[in-house]
Amino acid sequence: MQKTTEESKTTMAYKPTKIGVIGGGSWATAIAKILLSTQETIYWYMRRQDQIDEFKRVSKNPSYLTGLKFDTERIFFTNKINDLVKQVDTIIFATPSPFLKQHLKKLRVPLKDKIIISAIKGIVPEENLIITDYFQQFYNVSRENLAVLAGPCHAEEVALEKLSYLTIACADREKAKALTQVFSNHYIRTSTTEDVTGIEYASVLKNVYAIAAGVCHGLKYGDNFQAVLMSNAIQEMQRFSSAIHPLPRSIDESAYLGDLLVTGYSKFSRNRTFGNMIGKGYSVKTAQIEMEMIAEGYYGVKCIKEINESFHVQMPIMEAVYNILYNRASPVLQIRALTKLMH
Template structure:
């Protein structure tokens, strides 16, 4: 077990994971470019902007110097927004070494390249993607820092790395499972934010529980369809990273994506919503990326398509829902082809 872990950066989820690590008797150094936030963490043991009212462990310190954060750390946890991931990983390369465990907990794509976060990190660190671990699952930062029971999954193509991450994070309130399906876990974590936006939009329109249940259910079908096309194990989408994370993100007011969708459903403009949120809403960028991915691979993603029209082409939310309801009749069992299913069970 390592003695020191670095966490990059000090947002709500990064701070929550730092708290878990501190509870495991590890020395945690958080890195942030925000000098005021670093001072607040070091002097007051708080991060009021992201997690108001929470007292942080004295095992957590912060710095604006990445070298200081990473120096002598045996593991680094990257929780940078997807838009900043390549830059952060590029900077980390100067201090990272091959024996350092790298875990990321960011749910999104690089918009310019449509690449997953583990791919971006491995490219910048010039290491195998198999050395990267992704942490995902149903986990609101606001609940984790209060030590509410939470269960997540860590995935790596190399089981040894996944087990190391499992041992790093697991404790009495933070249960961690391992998974070998890195692609599926990453895709599930990113794509569920789109469905959460749609669920919030449905609630903002006042459409009730029936509509939201349909969105969640058909959403997991949509996620599975593109996931299988990209090489994921379909069973992953029935687990913590899939249904688990989708349900918690699409039904809770803790969720930024749900809140953003709700405000859009109530008639607010996207720019106004993003300004009022004051935090990154990954589902917005992910909708654009997933729309491009669906076109690239020729996979139908009707919910994503309609959300893209609302967010970027000025379509009214109510009209988007009507378009979804008015689609041609389908069979429910269309998540994957028989050929694909047989491939996974051969």
């Protein structure tokens, strides 16, 4: 009985009370919706003051998930990142990975005593670091204070309150348990894992494979081949995960396989949409401009390619996507070559 009481106290000690969201896009907006179902108030940083002003005026994000209404009286908005960090004990980063360093440039307040949650399904370009490693190395945040929000969970479906599942990864099991209370409601189910590194790399890779799925769709390959592609992609993901972070893991769990499937098949997937445009003949630049949104897999595939130079994992799907996006290789020829390796 005494052990249960001690565990309860530990959990309570880690429970966030003041939560801040950094980011103004669709995923940040969906996260804010979830948080306001369990918290009285939240703090929310957006880079542009005009976006904040319009948000307050119309009670919704003027640029993303525009059908979603908010009670703005429960939101403390700011466009000053230091003001937000001073006020909160827990910070959720939900910005595209290529812009993370840009947002942090003005940061002067230490992060080492905060709980940092990455909702970024990407990798920091140039450094080739997953988000938790980046915060650990550059901002002295301890591994126990770092968590990852993962799983097959599109912002658009969260906005519609469609049943969704999130996985919270943290090296500190008690913190992960405490965070499940923050994100659980009638349409969000939560689970925990300690496989922070595996989950983060899976989140990067599923975007790469979704681009491959999109390219194949654009080239008019059918559902039969798409199923084989996804089957091979999860095997490729497992090989890479086992090489870079050896740990017993069930790759068929929702945070790995589930996220891969929804990103590879869903109409809401930016990476699939991006790949589809490439398959239909768009150049990389034209596809990026027309989408007006970030396809994380474009940056992720370059990082994974460079990281894999040290591990030499067999990753033909990743290699094909890299060749198409960065070497201007023919999508037709690259996918045709892939079909001969599939089983």
